[in-house]
Amino acid sequence: MTETLFLESSDVDGLATPAEFVDAVRDAYRQRGEGAPAEPRTKLGNADPPGFLTTYAAILPDTGAMGGYMYTAGFGAEDAWFTTPIFDSESGEPLALLDGASMNPFKTGATGAVAADELAREDASSAAIIGSGAQARGQLRALATVRDLETVWVYSPTKEHREEFAGEMDRRLDGSVAAVASATAAIEGADIVVTATNASEPVFDGDALEEGTHVTAMGQYNPEKRELDAATIERAKYVPDLRDRAFQDAGSFLHALDEGVVDEDHVHAELGDVVAGNAPGRESDEEITVFDSGGTGIETVAGAYLLYEKATEAGLGETIDFAPGSQALTGE
Template sequence: MTDTLFLSSADVDDLAEPADYVTVVRDAYRQIGEGAPAEPRTKLLNREPPGMLTTYAAVLPETGAMGGYTYSAGFGAEDAWFMTPLFDAESGEPLALLDGASMNPFKTGAAGAVAVDALAREDASEIAIIGSGAQARGQLATTATVRAFEAVRVFSPTAENREAFAGEFADRLDADVSAVASAGEALAGADVVITATTASDPVIDNAAVEPGTHVTAMGQYSPGKNELPPELVARATYVPDLCARATQDAGSFLAALESGLIDEDHVAAELGEVIAGTHPGRTSDDEVTVFDSGGTGVETVAAAHMLYERASEAGRGQTIDFAPASEALTGR
């Protein structure tokens, strides 16, 4: 038997700041860029009631951890449940089982922030946020740790939601934060654009994205999710979290591919290669860059391991017993 720590969302939700997530996720992508393994999501669909079971995984040998997400969504309740198993990368023993709900926006936001730090211009000072939900909040909270934005403009279709978002971050950031009435108004003059929606059609116009802009799209985790216009993908230096995702479930990449504007070789590099220094990423101030963030085990394992270590030090969580196969299969 081995002791494994169970950590509820409440056990871990105050253990790390946005910048902490960015630090560990950056290092995790460096490891992937240097050859550590990670796989894109596997998604199984249930017809009735409609829902999905999704898994993805990564091994981070230098961190000493491996694991990922297994989560469900839909199934009548129209909610999601995030379970995060974490294993020791040397012994293979289970370290922890985390409720991954509270860390989800921050670990995903951290991947976007790492990409902004690597791909956006150094002088980027204005950011547009399309979307106002938990993921949009996580993206801005983490991205604001890598660039000193002077202006933040948020748009979402519901005025009440975008006003609440702007009010929250006006108190949190040393920036001019405003809610605006259209995506075009949000993008005017923006150096960084983040789309955090569940849209099936593009939420921004290609013409509104000025030369030199960096775009992070994080709502493109299935072929039917398509936040960016195909023309934007075609003119950009396109960097996904994992290359294998581009032709599997990256909605806007697939739309551009189907339209004939690009071919599969349009993927410039995956994020880990840029972080590891094997691909230059941005090469000019006029270049448009796109980071396609669909969610991976890379940021999940990095964040979960950080929270596990901090929870262990703080004496949080409860211990559960796991039997190794050698014992369980033989009954010894």
């Protein structure tokens, strides 16, 4: 038997800071750039009841961990359930099983922050956030660890939601956070634009982006999801989390391909290649950059292992026993 740590959401909620997630995720993408294995998501859909099952995984040799997400959404519960197993990358033994829902905005936000650190201008001090949910909160909190944000404008279609978000973040961050009445108003003059939505149509006009803007789009994990228009993709240096994912489920990029405004060579590099120094990030103050974040096992394993280490130090969670295959199959 092998003792494995089981961590509930209440065990890991608030256990690590946004900056700690950013550091862990940055190192994970560095490992990916140096050859660590990772694959895009697999997604199995179900018609009745409607729902889907998703998995993705990665191995992080330097971290010493591997694993990923398996989660469901929809079905009879009409909700989402996130499980995160992590294993020792040398022995293969299970280390922990996490209820992964509460870490989701933080590990995803950390990925956006790592990309912004590589692709946004060094002097970037203003941001636009399109969206006002948990993912938008995670993106902004992580972004504030890599750039000194003086001004943030937030837009979402529901006035109450954007104002609540702005008030909460204004109290939490050093800079000023204010709600605005349109996406156009939000992106005007913004050095960094973050889209954290479930939109199926573009949320702003790409022709309105100013030169030098960096865009992080994190709601494009389905060919039908399309936060960015073809103009944004065409104008930008385009960096996805995983190259293969860009051609599998990155909705905005796939639409731009279909419209003929870009070709396959428009993918500049994976984020890991930029972090590892294999490909340049931003090369001028004038270029527009886009990071397309659809979710990978890279940040998932990095975030989960960070929480596992901190929970172990704090004595949190409970142990459960896993029988190795040799024992379970023979009964010995």
